[in-house]
Structure formats: C-alpha cells, structure tokens
Amino acid sequence: MIVADGQDIGMIETYVCSDYPEWDAIVQVGEGVVGVDLLIGEEELIGRGLGPEILRTFVRDVVRASACVASVDEENPRSWRAFEKAGFRHVRDIEEEGRPHRLMRIG
Numbered sequence: 001m002i003v004a005d006g007q008d009i010g011m012i013e014t015y016v017c018s019d020y021p022e023w024d025a026i027v028q029v030g031e032g033v034v035g036v037d038l039l040i041g042e043e044e045l046i047g048r049g050l051g052p053e054i055l056r057t058f059v060r061d062v063v064r065a066s067a068c069v070a071s072v073d074e075e076n077p078r079s080w081r082a083f084e085k086a087g088f089r090h091v092r093d094i095e096e097e098g099r100p101h102r103l104m105r106i107g
Contacts, residue, residue: 002040002054009050010040012058017069026094027069027103034065038082051082059086059106067107074100 002010014036017024023035038055040046059068071094072080080090080102088104095101 004050007042009042010038010054012036012038012054014058014063014068016065026096027071029067029069029105032065033067033069034063036063036068036070038070038079047078051079052085055083055086055088065107067105069106070104071096071101072104074102080104 001008002012014034017027017029017033017035018031027033027035036055036058038051038058040050040054068088069091070083070088072083074080074093083104084090086106088106091103091105093100094103
C-alpha cells in the first residue's frame with residue numbers, strides 16, 4: 001500500500017518477471033529483471049507529481065534487481081510520462097490483453 005498523510009492512496013508491487021512465464025514471453029527481458037505495477041487510486045491525487053516520486057523511491061529503496069520494467073497502456077500518456085520522469089525509458093511496444101502498451105525500463 002502507498003500511504004500519504006495516514007491515508008491509503010494506492011498500491012505498488014514488484015515481482016520477478018521470469019516467475020510468470022506467460023508475461024516473461026511477452027516482455028522478453030531476461031533473468032533477474034523485475035516488473036513494477038503502480039496504481040494511485042485517489043482521483044484527486046492524480047496529476048500532482050506523486051507517481052514519479054513514488055516510483056523513484058520504490059526502485060531506489062525496495063527493488064533489488066539489475067533492471068526494472070513496467071507495461072504502461074499506450075492510451076494513458078499521464079502514466080507513461082510519470083515513468084519517464086522517474087527515469088524509465090520506452091524500450092519497445094508490446095501488446096497486453098489485446099491492447100497496445102509501452103514497455104518501460106530502468107537499469
């Protein structure tokens with residue numbers, strides 16, 4: 001959970017990509033790379049710069065891997081810009097659940 005001022009505002013998680021063979025086949029990132037998912041669930045907090053700061057802190061303090069990836073819906077530019085501001089870069093386009101996504105990577 002992500003907590004700010006004593007309030008749950010979202011969630012963030014990490015996982016080893018190779019632990020999920022179907023996902024690993026889509027992203028093809030190699031051994032030891034982890035994925036990250038971020039959700040800010042409070043609508044009034046979206047667009048206030050929290051995403052990049054949360055991602056930077058989480059990757060720096062929690063993620064223990066040589067690289068970290070995220071799949072971001074192509075139709076959500078606010079989200080992929082947050083990943084870019086946190087230092088992730090767009091590596092290639094992938095399809096997830098029939099929708100175009102950007103594969104973002106740091107490290």
